[in-house]
Amino acid sequence: MVPLLLVLLLALILFGLGFALKILWWIAIIVLVVWLLGFLVRSAGAGGKRGRWYRW
Template sequence: MVALLLVLLLALVLFGAGFALKALWWVAVVVLVLWILGFFFAGSDAAGTRKRWYRW
């Protein structure tokens, strides 16, 4: 009985980790797309130099 509970718990943990990793991949893809779009839409200021669209 304890072994069955441990196997079910392990399956639940692995399923949760798999879902979390897949969700993190989608978040990473969205951030990458926004980062790339930021370079195209950053534009330039009055002096002709490129503006920074990030704060770091």
């Protein structure tokens, strides 16, 4: 009975990790798209220079 429970626990852990990693990949892609859009959507700063859309 114990080996069966260990295999089930291992399967649940691996399923959870796979789901978490998939979510992290989607978050990373969204952040990358927002970062790339930041280069296209820049407002003009003082002196006519184009500044960054974010403050840091």
